[in-house]
Amino acid sequence: MTKTLPEQAVGVDIGGTKIHIGITDRSGNVAAELTVPSVDTERRVIGQVIAGIRNVMKLAEDREEPLNLQGIGVGSAGQIDFASGTVHYANDLLPDYTGTPIRELLEREFSLPVYVDNDVNVLALAEKRFGSGRHSKYMICIALGTGVGGALLSEGKLVRGAFGGAGEFGHMTVDFRGPRCICGNLGCLELYASGSSIARRMNERLKMRERVGADAPTVPDAREVFARWRQGDEIAEQVIDEAVAALSSAIASLIHIVNPDTIVIGGGVAESGEAFFAKIRNEVKRRAMPSMYRNVRIEGASSGSRSGMLGAAQQLWEYS
Ligand SMILES: [Zn+2]
Structure with missing residues (x-):
């Protein structure tokens, strides 16, 4: 009999200069992770996110990590409309980011449920699960x-x-x-x-x-x-x-x-x-x-340097 794999989620932490992406389970065990710049000469933020998610999945597969992905959780700089998963407003640190329908684009790309919230809300989820809260x-x-x-x-x-x-x-x-x-x-x-x-x-x-x-x-x-x-x-x-x-x-x-x-x-x-x-x-x-x-x-705060990514992923278990 094969052992049941723990549920996993992709956590995406979008900051003003870099994006941290990881695959984690509910307890915070990280199967693979990477960091990419938020803005690239060729790609916008959402392009960086999509390429980064593909790469982190490949990283886990190359290591022959068995995956059981249930969804994608995003925590982002800027004002986020949680209900629609859209960027309500972002400043010039992230050019052309305002209005990006993050949830819609990621759901279409990966056929997984997606949650998007602002970076401080997901930090609070990380602190509640792993840190001082x-x-x-x-x-x-x-x-x-x-x-x-x-x-x-x-x-x-x-x-x-x-x-x-x-x-x-x-x-x-x-x-x-x-x-x-x-x-x-x-x-x-x-x-x-x-x-x-x-x-x-x-x-x-x-x-x-x-x-x-x-x-x-x-x-x-x-x-x-x-x-x-x-x-x-x-x-x-x-x-x-x-x-x-x-x-x-x-x-x-x-x-x-x-x-x-x-x-x-x-x-x-x-x-x-x-x-x-x-x-x-x-x-x-x-x-x-x-x-x-x-x-x-x-x-x-005591959930550590991975708190943004882990808190973003926690949304999957918080809401489903
Ligand atoms: Zn003020």
Whole structure:
């Protein structure tokens, strides 16, 4: 008698610069995986995805891995219409991507069921299955990257809102007199706590110093700001303190609105270490009602570097 093969899915994580594709089972065992650039001189994003899926299947076959593919799950940068599996909006990092009917094209190409969602929603699914949200039913997930993204789980299920736009925590106002954000609002969280904002605010301060004659070379990214902060740099400390204050005031409001049991913070900025999380916990504790803060865990994302791909694939078992 042949042993029953575990069900598998293809997980596709589409980012601004690269696409990570893998074949995995429900427990996260990866049979094959590869990474390709998001945009190629000859092919658009969807062309890269289709070629990448074919190649990862071939990779598994070449290794004589027996496959039992049940479907394809995609997590993508940009705004995604989950119901139709279409790209609602994507910026210029992914040219010609807005409007792409990802689900329709992949279903036609591979004759498998396809689910498509945004990258933060699938990160939340990965955290729920493999990471810091494993015992959580009411989870808030905040991703600090180029921008600030969010996802919300209630009774273990993603909350999408009327058309799928829920969870834009990056565009919560944390300073109602603050500067104008690209979204139209004032003083949004994203203006203080995203990776690009942390680097920009550091450089603005350094330029002011330069004007008074001090030698102040600029920083390339938030990683460098965090490195200087750990070394005790005074300007970096001001910038990080402000990012923490902005983030903590947003988190305190979210705790009051949603009553979560767990808050998971992921994305590049969140890889900056335990000292950053300790600061956030302290600041949130100062700002939130004690009765509501008491049982909330605030943790870094822990489903690892494969989280986007694994979370994308998890959609197959989440919804079918
Ligand atoms: Zn905004």
